[in-house]
Amino acid sequence: MFRALAVAFAVVLIAGATTFLALRPIEQVHSSTPVAAAPLRATTTRPTSPPTTTAPPTTRTTTTTTTTVTANPVSVVENFYAAINERDFATAWALGGRNLGRSYTEFVAGFDGTVRDDLTVTSVTGQTVYVSLIAWQTDGTPRYYSGWYTVSNGEIQHGKLSG
Incomplete structure (x- = not known):
């Protein structure tokens, strides 16, 4: 059967x-010589x-699984600084700038005089991303910082930079 x-x-x-x-x-092939089909x-x-x-009728069972995707902590920190470098402070604020202990106005003002931030991730432990940072100033001088950020649910929750 x-x-x-x-x-x-x-x-x-x-x-x-x-x-x-x-x-x-x-x-159709385009060429200078005619070709017979x-x-x-x-x-x-x-x-x-x-x-x-x-065949006997079959029964189809569909199972739906919902998976929560948590953003990679390194990607969150890198996106945070990419937004800052693009002067997209609203995005940087949403990625966790609001959790760093300052008002939005103070957060934005903290980048006055900075042209660009060059971020290096030095290590990662769980949800904590350790970084070193060169903040290039408008006069061309660098300022060096190091510190850490803790990320949860796709957002920086805590962080500290020293320089």
């Missing part, structure tokens, strides 16, 4: 593929005998 179904399925599959290939449009031949294969039985 199973063998007869398998043979019937294979025959139908081959017939369908052959029909598809025979009916699809031929791609080869004649197309369609071949149809029919089963020698119809299947005598049908």
Whole structure:
């Protein structure tokens, strides 16, 4: 019974593929020399005998799994500084600047005189990212800092820089 179904399925599959290939449009090739198209031949294969039985109805069960994805702590800290370098302080604030103990106005003012921050992640322990930072000033001088940020749920929760 199973063998007869398998043979019937294979025959139908081959017939369908052959029909598809025979009916699809031929791609035109552009060249300076005319090329004659080869004649197309369609071949149809029919089963020698119809299947005598049908498979019993099947029941499909669908299971949905919800997974909470937590942002990588390093990515959060890197995105925080990328936003600062782009002067997108609202994004930096949302990534955890609001959890660093200053008002939004004080947070933004803290970057006055800074042209760019070059961040280096020195190590990671669990959710804590250790960094060193060069804050390039408008007069071209660097200021060096090191510290850490703790990340949870895609947001910096705590942090400290010393320089």
